[in-house]
Amino acid sequence: MFIRSATRVARPLARYALARTYATEATPGAGKLLLNFSAPHQTYLRNIEVQQVNLSSTDGDMGILADHVPTIAELKPGVIEIFSSSDKPKKFFVSGGFASINPDSTLNINAVEAFALEDVDFDAARRALDDANRRSNTGTDLEKVTAKVEAEVYEALLAAQK
Amino acid sequence: MSFWREAGLTYVQAANIAARALRNVLKNDVKVQAVKREEQYVKAALWQNGKQGETKILDASGNKLGH
Numbered sequence: 001m002f003i004r005s006a007t008r009v010a011r012p013l014a015r016y017a018l019a020r021t022y023a024t025e026a027t028p029g030a031g032k033l034l035l036n037f038s039a040p041h042q043t044y045l046r047n048i049e050v051q052q053v054n055l056s057s058t059d060g061d062m063g064i065l066a067d068h069v070p071t072i073a074e075l076k077p078g079v080i081e082i083f084s085s086s087d088k089p090k091k092f093f094v095s096g097g098f099a100s101i102n103p104d105s106t107l108n109i110n111a112v113e114a115f116a117l118e119d120v121d122f123d124a125a126r127r128a129l130d131d132a133n134r135r136s137n138t139g140t141d142l143e144k145v146t147a148k149v150e151a152e153v154y155e156a157l158l159a160a161q162k
Numbered sequence: 163m164s165f166w167r168e169a170g171l172t173y174v175q176a177a178n179i180a181a182r183a184l185r186n187v188l189k190n191d192v193k194v195q196a197v198k199r200e201e202q203y204v205k206a207a208l209w210q211n212g213k214q215g216e217t218k219i220l221d222a223s224g225n226k227l228g229h
Contacts, residue, residue, distance in 0.1 A: 095184040096180045113184050124186070124187040157184075
């Protein structure tokens with residue numbers, strides 16, 4: 001699993017290194033990563049200049065810098081870390097969503113739900129994980145898979161707490 | 163393919179289940195606001211001859227399965 005995600009991260013960077021262009025052809029936003037981060041009900045960050053964003057996609061963990069290869073990534077439940085030169089790092093936990101990296105070095109992250117880790121009751125998450133694991137073996141197929149999706153969220157939450 | 167898609171869930175269904183799971187374990191002050199977003203329903207009324215008919219709530223389950 002780890003090796004798989006490591007290669008996924010390495011590949012876009014390698015491709016970027018090969019794509020040589022003249023300096024005059026550089027994109028207008030070169031060197032800057034502009035971030036938009038929103039959920040359906042709220043915009044968290046709009047057009048913020050950042051250094052790096054770390055997120056976990058279904059294809060593995062990604063670290064995104066300016067001039068990243070354009071990609072769309074499906075987000076797993078997990079932490080999004082945002083590093084900027086002017087502000088202290090921000091951390092959000094998202095339940096899922098999509099991140100799109102555009103050719104002009106803008107990064108749009110659309111999450112279904114996003115909260116700071118301080119807003120999470122980890123004792124409740126631990127209990128909910130036990131409960132979801134128990135339910136993943138009983139009931140209808142729909143109930144089982146629902147419990148599995150829930151367990152995935154709680155496992156990611158508890159991993160994020162450490 | 164992800165396990166939930168193999169089990170027949172759509173992306174939106176799985177995303178809504180995950181979002182609800184997260185809302186469920188928030189601290190109380192933020193949870194109150196977040197849980198309000200969960201229940202969605204449609205109210206419909208038929209208008210006839212310029213008069214509003216009876217209002218009905220469609221899908222009274224409050225979209226609990228996230229479809």
